[in-house]
Structures are given as structure tokens and as C-alpha cells.
Amino acid sequence: MPQIIIADDHPMVRGALALAVESAFDQPEILECAHLAGVMQLLESIGAADLLLLDLRMPGVDGFEGLVRIRSQFPATPVVVISALEDPRLVREALALGAMGFIPKSTPRAEIVAALSLVAAGGTYRPDDLSLAEPAPDSKGRAADDDFLQRVLTLTPQQRRVLQLLGTGKLNKEIAYDLDIAETTVKAHVSSILHKLRVYSRTQAVVMAGRLHLDSFADVAEG
């Protein structure tokens, strides 16, 4: 019996998604959450879900931070991002951050069902009109960030956890305690992380990684 988590702060949306899930899976166990904390608790208690439908905007989730947290702490759980928006950049970034799909809320039910089946089968889904419209980099700063994203994706799950804690400013010693491993091991991970991210200090890694969350800066027209 597949366990599916639906995380959205809007009950109506959860209901609609539940219908789609019931169509796409055989006797699913549907677990609903209205906030990120609930999702994390659920995942901790059941270890890993078979699928997680995650809204980008809910209490406790301001953007991709929730996705990143979940992906790094529960890499085994496939995540499909649900969003009211469908900006190509958002889609790309969500997928780059490890989401297995991106479903705009405006998607027809039938297509949602197909998308969920696709992801359950190990595929990835994105809105049709984006399959081709991808290779269109617009601004300059974007490129560098995308490069960095690609590098973050080469990190192993444990390394992502380390990077996560690194991002809170913790010492190696504290990270070791948190992950219940030796400080030596943390150092090994940090070294590997620095190489993969092509930076030369933890501080730089933190600065770079920090941008992944909040580089949603609206390009403002010249005055």
C-alpha cells in the first residue's frame, strides 16, 4: 500500500490532489499536511514515503528551502512540486534541486494523474510547454548559479546533510554530534564538499549555498 504525502496549506487543493492520487495509485494511503513541520515529522516516523506532493508556499516553506531540506534529509522520498506558478525558471530550479516533477495547479486532472504515474514509475514530469523552452538562459548571473546547482547535485546524501548544517554556521564538532559521527568524518565530508563545489573554505560554501534559496530576485527595469 503506497504511502503518499500531500503537503499544501489549502484544504481545497489537498482534496483535488487526493482525488488525482487515488486515480493514479492502487489503494494509496494518503497523508495530508498543512505545514512543513508536519511533513518532516511524518517522514521521520515512517522513514520514507513513496511520494510527496509538496506545495512551494506553505507555513514554514518560503520557497525551495523546504524542498532542499526534505531532499537532503530524506533523499529516498521522491518529491513532486506543486505550485501556483509555472515560471520556467522555477521549474528548472525545482528539478535541479532534486524534485522528480513540477505540477502547476492549473494542470488538468487527467494530466496530473498521468504525471503522478510517471513519477511513480521513476520518471520525471514537467509541464509540456517547458520541455522545449528550456535552453534559453536570459540573464547572466543565472548561468553561474545553475553551474553551482549542478555541483550541489553531485553531493552524496550525507554530504548534503553536512552542507545543510554547515549552512547554520555549526562547527565540525557540532555537526559530528548532530549526525552522530566522528569529527574526522565530518572533515572528510567537508573536504569533499569543498572540492565538488569548487570553493576553498566552508564560508564560501555557505555563501554559495545560501544563494540557492533566495536568488529569486525580480529583475527590475532600468529607471
Added chain:
Amino acid sequence: MPQIIIADDHPMVRGALALAVESAFDQPEILECAHLAGVMQLLESIGAADLLLLDLRMPGVDGFEGLVRIRSQFPATPVVVISALEDPRLVREALALGAMGFIPKSTPRAEIVAALSLVAAGGTYRPDDLSLAEPAPDSKGRAADDDFLQRVLTLTPQQRRVLQLLGTGKLNKEIAYDLDIAETTVKAHVSSILHKLRVYSRTQAVVMAGRLHLDSFADVAEG
């Protein structure tokens, strides 16, 4: 004959600013630059300008770094920051870093002229709607951040410059080079900064300080 430097990578913007400068000063000598390197060269050759209009975003300047470099190497030159953005936090920080004014590109010409005159007279300028709209905390997470902001404000100007460079992930050695001081001095500043901010590592300082800039998340409507 006052020497005024206009640094912006957009010719149209430079033109508009030049007009304002000509209205605000008597027979000004206007020097234009499209990138940071040119500004530094100009300042080195003429020693100090009477006013520098500096865009936040140009080749070689990703944010406050250029402002910091200029302020530290040519403290005698008053700098007015020109920006397409007008986030109150940006304004506050620019002024904290030693800018004598902050002029959004959307400002009417007449007001720009007045602002330039004000700064030339030794005053500081900021957009009107920010003089009062500052002390308005809205969300919960704000409280802690405001505490932190209060602590940041206890930093001396030079310490803020150091913190700024710290936030780019630079080593003490690099910071020393940028500010043209000894690494020992940088260490002294960092130590002092850590104490004032009540953190125990540069990484934590960077993480905390990072929040001050970019927690500007646009609230998006539900689908």
C-alpha cells in the same frame, strides 16, 4: 570646478544623471565610468573626487563590494549610491557602509538634483518614504533579526566593511589585501565583530548577516 564621477554601466542612466549633476553643481567636470576598475583608476589619478555617483550593479560590482572598496581606499570621496532597487534594508546598509546618499533610479529629476546638493553640502540623503517607514516590524522571525540588526549597528564603519567582505567568503588574508591593512588587524576586527554579534565563528556571522539582505520574499497569490 567640482569633479564628479558618474559610474553606471548604462549610458542612458549616465546621461540622465549627468543632467542632474549639471543642475546641482556650478560648471562641474563630469567623469563617466562604466565599470569599477575605471572608477578606481580615476580616483587614483585625481586623488579624490568631489562626488561619486555609484551604481550598485555594474561589471566588477555585484553589490556593496565596490562601495566598500572605494570607501576604504578613498574615504575622502563622498559616495552616493544609485540603484534600481529601493529596499529599505539596502538603503540602510548602503548608508551604514559609508554612502552619503541612496538614490533610487525612479527618483524624479528635481529630487535627484536636491539630493545631490544636499550631499555636496555635507548632508545625507535617502528616499522620503524611508525616513518614517523604517520602524515597522511585521512578521515574527523579524524580532530576532532586529536584535541582530541592533548589534550590527554597534559595529564601527571599518568593522562593517570587514563584515561585508566576510560575507563574500573571503579569507582574512584577502580582506587585508582589499582594505590594505595587516592580516593581524583583520583578525582584531573579526574578533571584535564576533563578540559584538554574539557568535563564535565567522561562518555564523556570515549566516546571520546574510539574512539582513535577502529575506525579501515576494508574497505570491494562491492558484
Added chain:
DNA sequence: ATTACCCTTGTACCAAAGTACAATTGGCAC
């Protein structure tokens, strides 16, 4: 079963970070 990769840990070493104490200079205010 052999390869490959991840996670783990250890030792050893070097570089960077951070603290503590002391001292000089210069500006500014009372």
C-alpha cells in the same frame, strides 16, 4: 565475484581562524 561507490575512521600535518595582551597613532569632545 569483482568493481565501484559511499560511509566511516584514523594519523599526521599544515594553514587559517580566533584570543589575549600590549602598544601606538589620530581624531574628537569636554
Added chain:
DNA sequence: GTGCCAATTGTACTTTGGTACAAGGGTAAT
């Protein structure tokens, strides 16, 4: 002037951070 403070620098020291190398155990794929 005297005092205060920012800024600077130095020496000396301890703690973190980071690299290099080596190695054992686990899992998954070929």
C-alpha cells in the same frame, strides 16, 4: 590638556579548519 575611542599592528598562543593518505565495512550493479 585629558580622556575616549577607532584604527592599527605586533607577539604569542590555542583552537578549528582543511588536506593527504590509508584502510575497513556496507551495498548495489555488472
